[in-house]
């Protein structure tokens with residue numbers, strides 16, 4: 001008997017699980033005739049802000065746009081420095097540049113995936129020319145960055161804090177959910193995310209009413225009143241159809257995250273003792289396992305072996321941003337070369353992870369992984 005292939009992720013499984021509600025929501029939007037902003041978007045913004053526990057959520061076209069708008073809403077642009085990591089989706093860095101600001105890249109923690117607060121501090125001491133303006137910690141793979149250390153540093157240096165929550169819907173530190181610590185939180189609803197749309201979609205969230213108003217203006221040409229731009233803006237509105245789908249899926253997020261955590265615990269148990277580094281957990285924090293990322297010396301060998309066994313894997317991400325052709329040699333790095341970031345990219349492997357994967361499939365992944373090391 002041949003076993004079915006196991007994909008690394010499968011957003012269509014989530015659609016199938018909630019197909020009746022999603023189809024009805026889409027049909028409602030189609031029949032309603034409002035295809036830009038309006039009731040569906042407003043309702044989802046309220047639901048999302050309530051879920052997060054902040055006053056305002058402003059829906060946008062993607063996570064990348066959310067980050068760009070956040071930077072711009074904080075009045076950060078040309079001549080301003082924005083500190084972030086290179087071990088992230090390119091979107092984090094691209095958004096800073098799209099806002100006209102200058103990214104400053106700092107290394108990640110020893111044996112961790114997120115910004116090293118010590119590297120941030122060093123970068124703030126020896127910054128390149130420009131005004132230190134903001135820090136964008138990325139809660140990568142579903143694990144909160146070290147906000148306990150980053151927030152006081154940001155306060156001391158007068159930096160705005162913009163949280164990249166694209167991979168951390170529902171992840172929490174002892175002090176609260178990711179997305180509630182900074183000035184603005186930015187979420188992606190890319191279909192594979194913990195809360196995923198059926199296309200591109202994103203959200204900004206903030207407690208600050210002034211920032212919320214600015215975000216609303218910038219997402220729609222800078223309009224304060226229709227057709228009159230009070231400031232320079234762009235067009236990046238959350239689509240009503242995506243808002244309706246997301247509103248159906250939001251109530252299932254906690255259960256989906258719990259299923260991800262169960263699969264992660266099965267992986268932890270089954271992979272223990274192998275020459276692999278398993279995902280670290282920040283003490284006291286809730287990890288929501290957007291990805292389950294192991295580190296292996298022979299990562300490419302393990303990946304090929306799993307692929308031959310019908311098991312899909314991913315690499316998030318194969319090249320740090322600073323080493324990609326569009327960025328190489330032109331971004332400030334602290335320390336030069338970002339040694340931990342560079343080493344990490346060569347070792348990481350994302351195992352199959354999505355709520356509908358199931359424990360039996362996770363056990364097959366474990367068995368195939370164990371066979372590689374025999």
Ligand SMILES: Cc1ncc(COP(=O)(O)O)c(C=O)c1O
Nearest residue numbers: 062063064089091092166188190
């Ligand atoms: C960490 C991170 N930041 C930003 C983004 C950008 O989100 P989007 O693809 O919705 O533009 C993503 C997702 O791709 C991401 O994983």
